[in-house]
Amino acid sequence: xxxxxxxxxxxxxxxxxxxxxxxxxxxxxxxxxxxxxxxxxxxxxxxxxxxxxxxxxxxxxxxxxxxxxxxxxxxxxxxxxxxxxxxxxxxxxxxxxxxxxxxxxxxxxxxxxxxxxxxxxxxxxxxxxxxxxxxxxxxxxxxxxxxxxxxxxxxxxxxxxxxxxxxxxxxxxxxxxxxxxxxxxxxxxxxxxxxxxxxxxxxxxxxxxxxxxxxxxxxxxxxxxxxxxxxxxxxxxxxxxxxxxxxxxxxxxxxxxxxxxxxxxxxxxxxxxxxxxxxxxxxxxxxxxxxxxxxxxxxxxxxxxxxxxxxxxxxxxxxxxxxxxxxxxxxxxxxxxxxxxxxxxxxxxxxxxxxxxxxxxxxxxxxxxxxxxxxxxxxxxxxxxxxxx
Amino acid sequence: xxxxxxxxxxxxxxxxxxxxxxxxxxxxxxxxxxxxxxxxxxxxxxxxxxxxxxxxxxxxxxxxxxxxxxxxxxxxxxxxxxxxxxxxxxxxxxxxxxxxxxxxxxxxxxxxxxxxxxxxxxxxxxxxxxxxxxxxxxxxxxxxxxxxxxxxxxxxxxxxxxxxxxxxxxxxxxxxxxxxxxxxxxxxxxxxxxxxxxxxxxxxxxxxxxxxxxxxxxxxxxxxxxxxxxxxxxx
Numbered sequence: 001x002x003x004x005x006x007x008x009x010x011x012x013x014x015x016x017x018x019x020x021x022x023x024x025x026x027x028x029x030x031x032x033x034x035x036x037x038x039x040x041x042x043x044x045x046x047x048x049x050x051x052x053x054x055x056x057x058x059x060x061x062x063x064x065x066x067x068x069x070x071x072x073x074x075x076x077x078x079x080x081x082x083x084x085x086x087x088x089x090x091x092x093x094x095x096x097x098x099x100x101x102x103x104x105x106x107x108x109x110x111x112x113x114x115x116x117x118x119x120x121x122x123x124x125x126x127x128x129x130x131x132x133x134x135x136x137x138x139x140x141x142x143x144x145x146x147x148x149x150x151x152x153x154x155x156x157x158x159x160x161x162x163x164x165x166x167x168x169x170x171x172x173x174x175x176x177x178x179x180x181x182x183x184x185x186x187x188x189x190x191x192x193x194x195x196x197x198x199x200x201x202x203x204x205x206x207x208x209x210x211x212x213x214x215x216x217x218x219x220x221x222x223x224x225x226x227x228x229x230x231x232x233x234x235x236x237x238x239x240x241x242x243x244x245x246x247x248x249x250x251x252x253x254x255x256x257x258x259x260x261x262x263x264x265x266x267x268x269x270x271x272x273x274x275x276x277x278x279x280x281x282x283x284x285x286x287x288x289x290x291x292x293x294x295x296x297x298x299x300x301x302x303x304x305x306x307x308x309x310x311x312x313x314x315x316x317x318x319x320x321x322x323x324x325x326x327x328x329x330x331x332x333x334x335x336x337x338x339x340x341x342x343x344x345x346x347x348x349x350x351x352x353x354x355x356x357x358x359x360x361x362x363x364x365x366x367x368x369x370x371x372x373x374x375x376x377x378x379x380x381x382x383x384x385x386x387x388x389x
Numbered sequence: 390x391x392x393x394x395x396x397x398x399x400x401x402x403x404x405x406x407x408x409x410x411x412x413x414x415x416x417x418x419x420x421x422x423x424x425x426x427x428x429x430x431x432x433x434x435x436x437x438x439x440x441x442x443x444x445x446x447x448x449x450x451x452x453x454x455x456x457x458x459x460x461x462x463x464x465x466x467x468x469x470x471x472x473x474x475x476x477x478x479x480x481x482x483x484x485x486x487x488x489x490x491x492x493x494x495x496x497x498x499x500x501x502x503x504x505x506x507x508x509x510x511x512x513x514x515x516x517x518x519x520x521x522x523x524x525x526x527x528x529x530x531x532x533x534x535x536x537x538x539x540x541x542x543x544x545x546x547x548x549x550x551x552x553x554x555x556x557x558x559x560x561x562x563x564x565x566x567x568x569x570x571x572x573x574x575x576x577x578x579x580x581x582x583x584x585x586x587x588x589x590x591x592x593x594x595x596x597x598x599x600x601x602x603x604x605x606x607x608x609x610x611x612x613x614x615x616x617x618x619x620x621x622x623x624x
């Protein structure tokens with residue numbers, strides 16, 4: 001799109017780039033908002049179907065416009081700010097939640113090289129941005145100056161920090177296997193796993209347990225049932241949202257579901273082939289990658305709703321036990337296991353001196369390396385990539 | 390699409406993408422303008438929020454300003470091309486350390502006015518520390534700008550041919566392996582220390598043993614009785 005602005009309107013590169021990026025951001029954010037509205041409707045419908053109810057069916061055909069009606073309703077409501085609340089933080093908190101839910105989408109690849117920011121630390125960016133989500137909740141709980149929101153905030157903080165550890169290890173095993181932090185490279189590395197025509201790391205018996213851990217952790221990370229202790233209505237009224245009303249409440253709503261869709265997209269991208277079709281078969285590549293990604297997101301969202309409709313809420317100590325005593329040791333052990341397997345199968349070939357790439361500051365002025373054993377073996381890496389795919 | 394840092398493309402993609410495109414000044418003056426604007430924005434926010442961290446009266450606000458400072462420092466690091474360090478800064482400090490700070494500060498309700506009461510008493514010692522730290526920063530900067538090798542280093546904060554993470558891993562796991570593992574060991578000791586200090590064996594608490602619960606059958610836990618009227622059951 002940068003070139004579009006450069007050539008069509010004769011803009012200089014810098015401004016064309018800025019404009020193009022802004023357009024890209026809108027192209028992601030606006031459909032995402034629409035998707036959130038529809039996914040809330042889907043969530044309610046699936047939940048209703050599993051409880052043998054009808055679900056929303058009044059506004060619009062089949063109740064399709066229910067979410068928009070709800071949005072309009074909260075928009076017209078009065079914004080109530082508790083007099084004892086810390087006003088600034090009280091208003092900033094939902095904005096943080098909402099923004100954080102949006103910014104992670106910058107690195108999600110919708111097709112080959114079709115990510116807003118195709119950065120080489122994409123996975124770390126995901127981890128960094130998702131760890132910010134907790135601030136929206138903590139601040140809401142604290143600034144409300146009310147007991148239930150505060151309890152909820154403390155629960156949320158502990159829960160998210162706990163499960164992030166397991167998620168971190170799961171991501172490391174993915175990075176080890178695919179040899180890159182870049183999300184597009186990770187998806188490309190899933191082409192035809194282990195010589196089979198199936199696209200997706202889930203088929204790899206070493207990575208499948210991690211896929212399960214990641215799915216459960218993503219439920220915990222988004223505070224969905226059965227880990228929705230932060231808004232356990234029988235104990236904490238509505239949790240950290242108790243004091244919120246009108247648009248600030250709606251922002252939480254939107255942010256929460258945007259996060260859920262994001263986690264579905266990450267599950268799909270990291271383990272189930274992302275924008276790749278399910279099978280490495282040429283005719284399937286005719287369908288654009290974004291369609292495949294979208295289908296996978298919807299399948300995962302159905303799983304999320306299924307879990308919500310069927311599994312009872314965990315007790316808090318059970319939640320902590322699962323995070324710290326089961327997932328953490330398991331994923332840590334798995335990182336060791338995977339790196340061990342990779343050590344045996346991929347690494348270990350002697351690197352020829354001409355293949356070594358050195359950092360500039362470790363070279364003498366005439367270009368000789370100061371420490372000849374340092375340096376990344378570039379050619380060997382390329383060979384490995386070829387061997388794998 | 391925008392490319393921050395370098396993205397290494399897999400072999401299967403079209404060759405046009407294989408060339409690594411770095412953000413350089415050669416891409417036009419406008420890009421440099423945007424970078425400069427971003428730099429001054431981030432730098433100004435870092436300094437302002439650092440100042441507000443030490444001056445704000447409410448400790449929770451202080452922590453939040455600190456988080457903002459961390460965040461913008463990460464932005465500065467992205468600008469100089471150290472995206473890996475930037476992400477680690479956000480993950481470790483903003484995502485974990487500051488959350489715990491905030492947690493503690495919210496729970497403790499520290500009265501800063503009380504802490505400030507001893508200001509005059511400790512001012513002299515504080516000044517000594519401040520002068521010492523300032524001298525250290527000066528020395529570090531002096532060493533940084535002196536010598537031919539250092540100048541070359543400054544010109545190449547990140548290597549052009551390999552990614553940030555590889556470059557770091559290359560030196561960390563070869564030249565500085567023992568220092569790196571030593572740092573890891575220190576962290577492990579700190580972790581064990583924290584556990585030892587806070588762990589206490591609570592007697593009388595009824596812990597849940599899930600495998601025992603699952604192994605329990607109705608016949609272990611119940612028995613059928615036929616008590617006569619008014620007799621009750623022996624437990």
